Structures are given as structure tokens and as C-alpha cells.
Amino acid sequence: MSAQPAFRTLSLGAGVQSTTLFFLAAEGRIPRPDVAIFADTGWEPAAVYAHLDRIEREIAQPAGIPILRVTVGDIRADALDPAHKFVSMPTFTIGPxxxxxxxxxxxxxxxxxxxxxxxxxxxxxxxxxxxxxxxTQHGMGQRQCTPEYKIRPIKKKVRELLGYPHPMSIPADVHAEQQVGFSRDELGRVKDSGLRYLRSVFPLLSLEGAADGRQGWTRADCRRYLKAHGWESTPRSACVGCPFRGNREWREMRDERPAEWADAVAFDHALRAIPRADGIREYLHASRVPLDEAPIGRVTSHEWKSRQTDIFGQIADAELELGNPDGCGPWACRSGAAA
Incomplete structure (x- = not known):
């Protein structure tokens, strides 16, 4: 592998950390990428697409860094397709x-x-x-979203940019460098791409200026930086029907984005209309009842402290209420345990 990459790309999930990376690159505080790549699942919330458009308009174009939007299809349609080859989303399941x-x-x-x-x-x-x-058998579907709808189209585009589309063999001395926005508080998710032709680097981990004085920025540092630049409204990057949403997020969707709520409810019901020989039923909410009937009412901190076991035997009370802080990063699902 050569010392110098053929080109440098920024892995853009349009969430807090990757938006921060883009700002830092435009300011010249980290090496400038030649392109940024956004992998589109086809079912992002409207706020994420609007945020991506703003990044392109206010950061990417002035800095001369093109954003390439890539996709392998619509995750919503695929999840409802009985002929699809795998369970696309980590839904909550009940088996025989x-x-x-x-x-x-x-x-x-x-x-x-x-x-x-x-x-x-x-x-x-x-x-x-x-x-x-x-x-009676509770479980979850396989978490295939990230490798199929994020990593796969990115790999395809990187090979094309290197000049070696599949199935061409890429020479051992040819590679691209990929900037990934993992912050210091998620070191457990940091890993290389596993691809010889795509070497990952993590600029946030080497930055100075963190609030606690340590090397490397946390998610809170990224949020503070974005707020100082007028981008405090950076949304969570996750599909409309992501099962890892907390009750607070489901309430906000129901009350503030009724079209997306109706879409998620319709999808949730459609999941169980698909004939399955194994008898498994799928749900978007951890209670394993239809989303429009799920107990998404507010859970108080007093209630959290008074409960000695996890709600529904799987998800802790606080996580059930608040959900995960970020969403779907191209090189790791930030929801749930590291996979």
C-alpha cells in the first residue's frame, strides 16, 4: 500500500459528528477531503435531507468539496418485500x-x-x-441496515473513484483515505473499514480543545462547536421507522411531524401483513404492540429510579424513553450496542 492515498473522502452521515468534521475540513483544521459521500437509505426524515442540503449549500459548495449521494435502494420498500433476501431492519419480534x-x-x-x-x-x-x-419468544431482527444501505454503496463508489469498479482487482498499492466522525466517547465503535483499498482515519480523536482538557473531542464538544456556528439544530440521522427510537422521539414525531408518524405507523402494520412461515411477528416498538397503540407516554425520572428491572425485559427505562443520542453512521449504527 502506498504512503499517499489516491484521494481522501469524508464519510458523511449528516449527524452531529460528521457535520462537525465537514466544518473542520472547510476551515482547514483537518486535512481537506476531495469528496464527501452520503449513503441514502431512501427513508431519512425530511429534516435530515434538509440538513444535508444546507451542508451542501453553506459549507460544501463554498469550500469546493462535492457531496456524492449514493444508494442501493429504498429500505422501507425492501423491508416489506417478501422476496428480499434478509431482514433489513432490527425490528422487535415475537416468535412461536x-x-x-x-x-x-x-x-x-x-x-x-x-x-x-x-x-x-x-x-x-x-x-x-x-x-x-x-x-412467547422475544427477539430482534438482524441489524443489516448499516452494511447493506450504508457501507455497500460507499464501497461501490470508492472503487469507481479509484478506477477499479467491481469485479476489477485493485492493486495493492492503491487506496483511498476515509475520514470517519467517531468521537472520544465512542471508542468502542472505532475500527478500520476492513478493506485494503479504504483506510479509515478518525480526526476527532486527535483534536485539542475539548471541554475537559483531554485530547480528542466528545459528542458534547461537537455539539458545542456546531452551536457556536449556528448549527445547533443538527438532526439525528436515522430512518423514519428506525426501531431504536426512544419514546420521546416517537412522541415528537407523532406531535410535530404527523406525516412521518403516519408513515411509520403504516409501515409497522404492514410488517405483520407479510406472510411468514416461521410465525414471527415484527414491531417497531419494544413493547411489541402496534406502534399506534404502544405506551410512548412520558416516563419520569422518579419512575426510572423506582423500577428494579428493565422494561419488557430488554431495554432499560432511560434508554426506552430517550433512545440513543445519534443515529445511523455510515460505518457503525450508533443505536444499541456496538455491532
């Missing part, structure tokens, strides 16, 4: 109970004998006598 499993689907006709809670059922028909068709 142990008695349902032999026949594979909830609500199907059963013809078997089973002892359930001391009572024997012989050749029963209809819904499962144990779970009444509700299912």
Missing part, C-alpha cells in the same frame, strides 16, 4: 412458543398431543392452547 414450533406458524391448525401445564391436549385444533396465538 415451544408448543407452536412443531407446526411452525401461529394460528395454524394443530393435530398433535401435548401436555401443557399439567393438562393433556389431544389432537387439538385452532390456535396454540398455551400462548393463544400470541407467541
Amino acid at each position: 412458543c415451544q408448543v407452536c414450533i412443531p407446526r411452525g406458524t401461529l394460528g395454524s391448525v394443530f393435530n398433535l398431543t401435548a401436555e401443557i401445564d399439567g393438562k393433556e391436549y389431544t389432537d387439538y385444533t385452532g390456535v396454540c392452547p398455551r400462548c393463544k396465538g400470541r407467541g
Whole structure:
């Protein structure tokens, strides 16, 4: 691999950290990228697209840094396509109970004998006598959003810019450098791209001037910087129907962006209209009830302190209420545990 990259790109998620990176690059405080790449899932909130347009208009164009928007399709449409090859989003799921499993689907006709809670059922028909068709196995769908809708189109564009589109082999001494906006408070997510032709660097980690005097900026430092430049309204980058939204975000969407709320509710219902041989049902809210019926009312700090276990057995009270602070970064989903 050569010492110098063929070009430098900025990984633009249009959230707090990557917007800060773009500002710093335009000011000359970090090396200037040749391009910035935004991977579009096709279902970002209107505020994210408006924010991206503002970045392009007020930062990118004056600085002469082009923004390339890339996509592999519409995540909303793909998630509702029965022929799609994988579960596109990390939805909350309910699967069949142990008695349902032999026949594979909830609500199907059963013809078997089973002892359930001391009572024997012989050749029963209809819904499962144990779970009444509700299912009992709670889980989550695979988190495929980031690799499929963010990383894949970025890789394709980088190969094209290097002059070696797939399936051409890229010479060992050819690579691009990619600026990624991980901040000091998310060191657990920092990793290289894993691609020989795309070397990641993390400029925020080496910056001076953090509020606590340490090397490297935190997300709070980035927010402070953006506020000083008149960009305190930088939105969270996450799909309209991202299951990692907290109750506060769902309420804000319902009350302030009714069109997006209606879209998310319709999508949530459509998820369960898809026939599935495994009997699994998908939901956007951790309560595993339809979104328009989900308990998204405010949870007070007193209630948080009084509860000794996690709500619904999976998500802590504070996280259920507030959600994750940022959203979908091109090289890591910032929602939930690092994956």
C-alpha cells in the first residue's frame, strides 16, 4: 500500500459528528477531503435531507468539496418485500412458543398431543392452547441496515473513484483515505473499514480543545462547536421507522411531524401483513404492540429510579424513553450496542 492515498473522502452521515468534521475540513483544521459521500437509505426524515442540503449549500459548495449521494435502494420498500433476501431492519419480534414450533406458524391448525401445564391436549385444533396465538419468544431482527444501505454503496463508489469498479482487482498499492466522525466517547465503535483499498482515519480523536482538557473531542464538544456556528439544530440521522427510537422521539414525531408518524405507523402494520412461515411477528416498538397503540407516554425520572428491572425485559427505562443520542453512521449504527 502506498504512503499517499489516491484521494481522501469524508464519510458523511449528516449527524452531529460528521457535520462537525465537514466544518473542520472547510476551515482547514483537518486535512481537506476531495469528496464527501452520503449513503441514502431512501427513508431519512425530511429534516435530515434538509440538513444535508444546507451542508451542501453553506459549507460544501463554498469550500469546493462535492457531496456524492449514493444508494442501493429504498429500505422501507425492501423491508416489506417478501422476496428480499434478509431482514433489513432490527425490528422487535415475537416468535412461536415451544408448543407452536412443531407446526411452525401461529394460528395454524394443530393435530398433535401435548401436555401443557399439567393438562393433556389431544389432537387439538385452532390456535396454540398455551400462548393463544400470541407467541412467547422475544427477539430482534438482524441489524443489516448499516452494511447493506450504508457501507455497500460507499464501497461501490470508492472503487469507481479509484478506477477499479467491481469485479476489477485493485492493486495493492492503491487506496483511498476515509475520514470517519467517531468521537472520544465512542471508542468502542472505532475500527478500520476492513478493506485494503479504504483506510479509515478518525480526526476527532486527535483534536485539542475539548471541554475537559483531554485530547480528542466528545459528542458534547461537537455539539458545542456546531452551536457556536449556528448549527445547533443538527438532526439525528436515522430512518423514519428506525426501531431504536426512544419514546420521546416517537412522541415528537407523532406531535410535530404527523406525516412521518403516519408513515411509520403504516409501515409497522404492514410488517405483520407479510406472510411468514416461521410465525414471527415484527414491531417497531419494544413493547411489541402496534406502534399506534404502544405506551410512548412520558416516563419520569422518579419512575426510572423506582423500577428494579428493565422494561419488557430488554431495554432499560432511560434508554426506552430517550433512545440513543445519534443515529445511523455510515460505518457503525450508533443505536444499541456496538455491532
